[in-house]
Amino acid sequence: MTDIDLLLRLGLALAIGLLVGLERGWHGRAEREGARVAGFRTFALVGLLGGVSGALVPVAGPSAIVAVLLTLSALFALGYWNTLRADGDVGLTTEIALVLVYVLGVSAVLGETAPTAAAGVICAFLLSMKSRLHGWIARMDAGELSALLKLALISVVGLPLMPDQGYGPGGVLNPYELWWAVVVVAGLSFLGYVAIRIGGASLGMLLTGLAGGLASSTSTTLALSRMVRSQPTLAPMAAAGIVVAGSMAFLRVLFLAAMFQPLLLRQLALPVGIMAGVGFLGAAGLALLAGRNGEEGKPDGVEGIGNPLELGTALGFGAVLAVVLLGVHYLRLWLGVEGVYAAAALSGVTDVDALTISVSRLVGTEFSAFHGSVAVVIAVSVNSAVKGAISLVAGNRRLGLRVLPVYAAAILCGAAALALSAQAGGTLP
Structure with missing residues (x-):
């Protein structure tokens, strides 16, 4: 993989994080600063982190991906616990989306770019369809x-x-x-x-x-x-x-x-x-x-x-x-x-x-x-x-x-x- 190719793949990882983060940031725009588990910048950084983790595999091996994922999961669990205590919100959508953005960031570097990009777009689309999907379910x-x-x-x-x-x-x-x-x-x-x-x-x-x-x-x-x-x-x-x-x-x-x-x-x-x-x-x-x-x-x-x-x-x-x-x-x-x-x-x-x-x-x-x-x-x-x-x-x-x-x-x-x-x-x- 050439340097140009790696940069393009890292750019895709960042773009996926930005896209999903844009949706999550808009969804939580009414919340006060610091009250959200993750927002626009956090998702962008997690996507880029996934890409960097994938780029480190030839040097550090697959264990680098697992170690970072476990660390992120612990941080997400801590954030979820704090949100649960403060607001009583039991939803896990944002935390799962963060994990998915990290995995897609890894895939952007190590896997096929087209399916990875498509998965990122579908993720953001599904997140944006919350009220409509719930409405459909209510009508069924x-x-x-x-x-x-x-x-x-x-x-x-x-x-x-x-x-x-x-x-x-x-x-x-x-x-x-x-x-x-x-x-x-x-x-x-x-x-x-x-x-x-x-x-x-x-x-x-x-x-x-x-x-x-x-x-x-x-x-x-x-x-x-x-x-x-x-x-x-x-x-x-x-x-x-x-x-x-x-x-x-x-x-x-x-x-x-x-x-x-x-x-x-x-x-x-x-x-x-x-x-x-x-x-x-x-x-x-x-x-x-x-x-x-x-x-x-x-x-x-x-x-x-x-x-x-x-x-x-x-x-x-x-x-x-x-x-x-x-x-x-x-x-x-x-x-x-x-x-x-x-x-x-x-x-x-x-x-x-x-x-x-x-x-x-x-x-x-x-x-x-x-x-x-x-x-x-x-x-x-x-x-x-x-x-x-x-x-x-x-x-x-x-x-x-x-x-x-x-x-x-x-x-x-x-x-x-x-x-x-x-x-x-x-x-x-």
């Missing part, structure tokens, strides 16, 4: 926490134990792949569910649609439609939110294709991407039109979107996926590719994720990526038509006549893009 109920922990346990512990081989007709039921699909879909849905639970309806219809599209675009459509039934003035902005949710569902399909079959993604990117683009443009137009007419509105609450990490919900999706896999297998045997298209149309009435994953597993072995893309486009088109019908029936005519034209345009544009790509590839006569 016992059922949601239990569901998250159960699925995490089953996924992390149970997934590696699942047999990775096919069972049933044609070997289409692979327990490992089935459960992996459940984990991916449930995790993606949970992101949207958490976004809605954290932000609530106060974020507005459009952001509710964005989050709801990740959780369940159909459930979001039903929830917003029911809201319009009771609050008709929300129809213009609810229409925009519903279309946003449907457009997010298009992007969700592309994500699943990327996860399970990149060959399918190449075929789907153009038609489904265009459908998403048309949807987002239509939603923007609906929102602008509502704002121009003074019809902006926010819902009082969004109900009807269940926790996707409930064990029953996760297992239910796994069961649906298994049924769709078997249905696609038999219909393909009986009717060929047209049977897969029929299965796609039937599946699209209730679910698109299961069909997308099922088709992904067959592309490259049973039929081409183009035929797979046709099946998925059929499924998302039927699903979009169903959501348009929901907005008309569960909502009202004013809502449905805003949503249906946008979905119709998206379906037509997606079909046209698919036909053009087929002609360009010589798939159609």
Whole structure:
């Protein structure tokens, strides 16, 4: 290691200490001088001390790092004891952050600089998120926490134990792949569910649609439609939110294709991407039109979107996926590719994720990526038509006549893009 390289690494160690110290200093800015266990300068010095300790390893050996760490720990413990006696504060966040800054200072000299810098930034970010994190935890109920922990346990512990081989007709039921699909879909849905639970309806219809599209675009459509039934003035902005949710569902399909079959993604990117683009443009137009007419509105609450990490919900999706896999297998045997298209149309009435994953597993072995893309486009088109019908029936005519034209345009544009790509590839006569 050259002198320049060592100086740069020591600078990184100091920068990490300064960054974390800045956050801690700002957090304790109201405390009187000398009342804090550690502030801006202390964190900077601890980071630099970690870097110097790492630089001394070639001379003094690893024992230098351990000796300094033990000394610092004793000083931190003494400071914590004094704070506890004076203020009764039992928090250990600052002391743990000091130890981490020292370790990161050592890592800045002896380890990889990029992961070390990233860890320092994450540390400062987490420290700054105290009130927000506590707020999120306060909003989480016992059922949601239990569901998250159960699925995490089953996924992390149970997934590696699942047999990775096919069972049933044609070997289409692979327990490992089935459960992996459940984990991916449930995790993606949970992101949207958490976004809605954290932000609530106060974020507005459009952001509710964005989050709801990740959780369940159909459930979001039903929830917003029911809201319009009771609050008709929300129809213009609810229409925009519903279309946003449907457009997010298009992007969700592309994500699943990327996860399970990149060959399918190449075929789907153009038609489904265009459908998403048309949807987002239509939603923007609906929102602008509502704002121009003074019809902006926010819902009082969004109900009807269940926790996707409930064990029953996760297992239910796994069961649906298994049924769709078997249905696609038999219909393909009986009717060929047209049977897969029929299965796609039937599946699209209730679910698109299961069909997308099922088709992904067959592309490259049973039929081409183009035929797979046709099946998925059929499924998302039927699903979009169903959501348009929901907005008309569960909502009202004013809502449905805003949503249906946008979905119709998206379906037509997606079909046209698919036909053009087929002609360009010589798939159609």
